[in-house]
Structures are given as structure tokens and as C-alpha cells.
Amino acid sequence: MTLDPLDVPPDPTTPFQPRSGRRGTGFLTEPLRLGTTPSATVGPYLAIGLTWPDGAWAAAEGTGGGIWIRGRVFDGAGDLVPDAMVETWQADPDGGFPSPEDPRGASSYPGFRGYARVQTIDPPGEFGLFTLKPGRVPDGEGGLQAPHIDVSLFARGLLDRVVTRIYFADEAEANAEDAVLKGLPEDRRQTLIATPTDDGYRLDVHLQGDRETVFFAV
Amino acid sequence: MTGTTSGSRLQLPRYVLTDPALRTPVAYADYRSTALRAPLRTPVDLPHRLTEVTGPLLGEDRVLPQDADLTLRRGGEALGQRIVVYGRVLDSDGRPVPDALVEVWQANAAGRYRHVVDNWPAPLDPHFDGLGRVVTDSVGRYEFLTIRPGAYPWGNHHNAWRPAHIHFSLFGRAFTQRLVTQMYFPDDPLFGQDPIFNAIPAAARHRAISRYDLERTQDNWALAFEWDIVLRGTDQTPFETDDDGDVA
Ligand SMILES: [Fe+3]
Numbered sequence: 434m435t436l437d438p439l440d441v442p443p444d445p446t447t448p449f450q451p452r453s454g455r456r457g458t459g460f461l462t463e464p465l466r467l468g469t470t471p472s473a474t475v476g477p478y479l480a481i482g483l484t485w486p487d488g489a490w491a492a493a494e495g496t497g498g499g500i501w502i503r504g505r506v507f508d509g510a511g512d513l514v515p516d517a518m519v520e521t522w523q524a525d526p527d528g529g530f531p532s533p534e535d536p537r538g539a540s541s542y543p544g545f546r547g548y549a550r551v552q553t554i555d556p557p558g559e560f561g562l563f564t565l566k567p568g569r570v571p572d573g574e575g576g577l578q579a580p581h582i583d584v585s586l587f588a589r590g591l592l593d594r595v596v597t598r599i600y601f602a603d604e605a606e607a608n609a610e611d612a613v614l615k616g617l618p619e620d621r622r623q624t625l626i627a628t629p630t631d632d633g634y635r636l637d638v639h640l641q642g643d644r645e646t647v648f649f650a651v
Numbered sequence: 652m653t654g655t656t657s658g659s660r661l662q663l664p665r666y667v668l669t670d671p672a673l674r675t676p677v678a679y680a681d682y683r684s685t686a687l688r689a690p691l692r693t694p695v696d697l698p699h700r701l702t703e704v705t706g707p708l709l710g711e712d713r714v715l716p717q718d719a720d721l722t723l724r725r726g727g728e729a730l731g732q733r734i735v736v737y738g739r740v741l742d743s744d745g746r747p748v749p750d751a752l753v754e755v756w757q758a759n760a761a762g763r764y765r766h767v768v769d770n771w772p773a774p775l776d777p778h779f780d781g782l783g784r785v786v787t788d789s790v791g792r793y794e795f796l797t798i799r800p801g802a803y804p805w806g807n808h809h810n811a812w813r814p815a816h817i818h819f820s821l822f823g824r825a826f827t828q829r830l831v832t833q834m835y836f837p838d839d840p841l842f843g844q845d846p847i848f849n850a851i852p853a854a855a856r857h858r859a860i861s862r863y864d865l866e867r868t869q870d871n872w873a874l875a876f877e878w879d880i881v882l883r884g885t886d887q888t889p890f891e892t893d894d895d896g897d898v899a
Contacts, residue, residue, distance in 0.1 A: 466667075467743045467881045470858050471675045471851040473833040474682075475818065478764040481781050482756025482818055485713075509687035516768075522707060522826050532705035534824050536661055548707035570701050573661040583702045583826055590684030592675045592850050594829065596697070613697065640688050648690050649697035651666075651827050 472593040477516055479587065480552060491521060491549035491564035498526070500633030502599065503561040506553050506586065509641030513558025517588035519638075521549045521562060521599070523581070528568035566601065572612060579607035579614065586638060596649045599636055602628045621647050663704050664885040666827040667743060673855040681846035683807055699827060706825045709752045710786050718784040721757075721797035729779035731760025731798030733873035736861065739791045740821060742828070742884035747791025753880075754820040755783040755795060762801030762815075771804060796873065802841055814841035814848060821880060828882040835860045836876065 475483070492499050502521075506514040524530055524547070529540025531547050542565070549562035569577040582599040600608055608614050614622050624646045627634035638646050678689030697703065722729045736755075740748040758764050758781065761773040765780050783795045802812045816833040823829070835848065837860055842848050851859055858881070867875035 466884070467741060467745055468673060468855060468858055469669045469743050469883055470830060470832055470880045471673070471855045472830060473675060473818075473847060473851075473859070475820075475831050477768050478756065478766045479818075481764060481766055482754050482783075483820060509691075512687075514688065520829075522702065522705075524702065530701060530705040532708065532824075534664075534705045535701060536663065546707065548709070571661060573663050573700055575660060578700065578702075581702065585826075585829055587831055588688060590682070590686075590688035591677055592679055592682065592685065592689075592847070593677045594831065595677060595690055596694075598697075617695065641691050645690055645692055648692070648694045650668075650694040651697050651699070651703055 474589060474592050475518060475587045477589045479516070479518055479589075480554065483518055483550065484552065485550055488550040488552075489562045491523070491546050491562055493544040493546075494563065496544035496563075496565065498565055499563050500566055501561055501563055501630075502582070502627065502634050502636070503559065503630070504627075504636045504638060505558050506560070506588075506638045507558070507640065507642070508590075511642065513553070514588055514640070515553055515557035517553045517560075517586055519549075519551050519553065519560045519562070520585040520587070521564070522583045522585075523547055523564065524567040524570045526565050526568045528570045569607060576612065577607070577610070579604055579611035581611075581613075584638075595640070596651050597638065597646050598625050598649065599634075600626045601634060602626050617647060661701070663699060663701065664825075665699055666704070666825065666883045667886045669743075669883065673852055675851050675855075679846055679850035681808075682850060703827050704825045706822060706828065709822055710750050713752060714784045714786050718782075719795050721755075721779065721781065721783045721795060724778050724780050727778035729759065729798050730776050731779075731801075733796065733869075734799050735794065735796055735867055735869065735873050735875040736817065736834070736878065737792070737794035737867065737875070738861075738878040738880060740787050740793060740823075740880045740882065741791055742823065742882045744884035746884065747787075748823050748828075748882060749787055749789045749791055751787045751791070751824075752822050753785050753787060753793045755797075755817050757781045757797065757800040757817040758803055758815075760798050760801050762803035764803075769803075773801070773803070799836070799874075807846065808844075811844065812841050814839040814845050819880065821882065823882040830880070830882055832880075833859065834878050837861065837863055 506517045525542035525545045533539045551560045551562050553560050567580045572578050584597045585594040587594050627636035678685040759776040759779045763773040785793050787793050800815045821830045861876040861878035864875045864877045
């Protein structure tokens, strides 16, 4: 397969607005906006490149008020998926993000990274990560979202990541006001709600089947 | 680029959606492992709120200078054809993505991964572990020195071989920009029968293929391949101003 310089991809469906004055690279194959690089599966050997010794610690070990979020990942046959990677990103307990992209300014909550990366290797099909329970976050339109964690799941057999969210069963009032949850039928909503345990919360991910987790297009 | 709080309203960047006709689908029938793993229901649209437009800062502290050179590991030199792999990380409105973590992993020159699940009869290389990490510089550039990975069989179908590739993992600035992908080499004769490559819509496949770069080869030392990576960019809306003339 070689590059065909005349095989021009269609332009975006919305009209191009030359706000930035930037007009693409000038190569024949590029539309006015640069085409994004297509995704590919992590494959079975992701552990080589993506293992971090401190991956599980979205909050530093020993941080007061820390919780373990644990769960299992199941495929469409009901079998555990022993080679997936779960990544999480979330707000701190005050609803801030340690990110300069937050228009309110980056927060710096002690001991909080906000990001975890764990694989479902040991025990097979299971993951666990240590974090702080997120606070409520503005929805940008005058309301508040319920406490939630954004999740990306990668695995052999997935050509792109799949995205879901974790909510919390003991936040019934906030959950009832959450625009994303409100948009889902009751039985589907339950697939996103983690239940309390001795040291945190638990939520299983079902890639397919009757209990298929709600996945999001972002 | 971003706005600030205005009352209870926030002006957030909107990350443009890649045309589905140019994106890799999550499932692809010829790639058999997708059958029981790729979700079957249509994903629900998630509006881009604060959690989606922010992202972790993962920079220099995760990377050592030697992580950019995959050819010198465990006290010796890896076997194989030395190659420089370099390029830029950009977003789709053309802006470079600086200070971004780039992680790569790959098979050795014989097509064998240093991983317990990979036990096909090709030799391990004691001086190659297949892991590289760098952070992009202030104009989004990255560069690795590695060896050209071999093709490998993988049992998806009769006599199935993966074209040579390097796995890439990237963070941009935001959760929406997260990307894991594979870089290929030009004119690989194995493209035609590889479902992971062919799952990419035809009009976007060239974006997964690196370019041989004679200019960047190192005399008597290494060949060179250039590959730019484009993450989703923002649909930039003009800033609004409040009564005081401040950006709101
Ligand atoms: Fe591979």
C-alpha cells in the first residue's frame, strides 16, 4: 500500500474558518485542517511500554481519605479480560484539576495526581487503583456534575480506546441531578455506579452482553 | 486558548470530532479478537466538560535521557538495523504539542517481543527490551534511536504476519486527545493482509506510515524515518469580553 497523492480525504463537514490564518501543510494529501493520526490496538504486549511502578497511585500512598477503586473487566463470553489497561482521570476532592487546561487555574491538592494507569494482569481480569474521591465539578453551564471519574480502557481486540465513567452509589442526590446520568435509562445508568466496599468502591466493566457498560463517544 | 470563569459559566475549548470515515473503528471483523471485546451498543455522546478538556501533566520526571536510545540496554548493543525515528506531535489545528509524554514499545529485529506471552521461535536479544520514552520539546519534536523491528506471525488467520511496526502512546493536554497507535514503515508488502492496518479507513492509512528520510540518516551509522503524529485539536471560538473589557 503506497501513498496515493490524489486520494484526498474529504474536508470536514463544517466549513473551514480561517481564524488562525493556518492553511494546512500544503501537501496534496492534507486537508486544510491536519488529519488526525488513526488509532490502533495496544495489542497483547502493552505491558512492555505502558507499565509504571507507580501507576495505581492517583493519590500518593498514605494520603488521608484515600480510597481503593477495584473492579473486573469481562468480555462478551463472560470471561475475564487479563490483558487490558485501565486509565483514570478525575477532579480532586474540591473539584479542581491539576491541569493548566482548567480555565479556573490548575489546582494542587496535596498528594493528588488525578491520573492512574493499571493493567488487569494480576489477579487476571482485575484492577485496583488508589485515589481520592472527586468533588463535584461545574458542568460549565451553571450546574454541577455528580462526582465522577473518566475512564479509558485499552486492550488487545479494541482498535481504539473505549471511554466510560465511574460514579458513586452513595451520591444519590448528586447523581439524580447529573446531566449525563439523567440522559440514560435506569438499567443502563447502573452500569456506571460503583458500590461502596470496606476500603473504597467496586465497579465491574462489561465490554458486551446484557450488562454492557455504557461507553461514551468523546 | 481557554476562557476563564464568567459567573457560573465556563468557556471551554471544544475538541473537534474526527470524521468517522477517517477514524479507526473499535471493531473490525477480520481482526478476530474484536468479536468478543468491542462493545456492541452505540456509544453515548459525552459533552466536553472540565474532566474531558483537562489532562494529567506527565513530563520530564518520568523520563531519563537514555530512554530515547533503545539500542543500548543491559550493558550492550542491540542487534539489527539502527534507525532514527523522529517527528513532531501536533494537534489538528497545526499547533505543536510541547512537553508531551511519548511512550513506544516494539519487537526486536527478529520480530520477538520481550514478553511472556510471545514465545514464537525467534530469538530474544539480550540487549534489547523494546521500551522507549521521551517528552516532546518546546516545538513538539520527539526523537528515538532504535532498531528496525521485525515482522511477526500472530495466528489471526492462516499464515498471518504483522507488518513491522512500533507502538506509540501519547498524551496531549486533554483527556480527549489521548492516543495509542502504531507506526508503520513505507511500502511494507505485508500491509495487504493485515487487518489491524486495514481497519484504518483507506483515506487515513497513509497517516500511520512513516517516511524514509535520507536527510536525517547518519553516515555510517543509522537510517532515518520521519513520522508526525496529529492529535485532535480544538474548534477555537472567539473570546467573549465582559463589561470591563476583560476576557470572560
Ligand atoms: Fe505489535
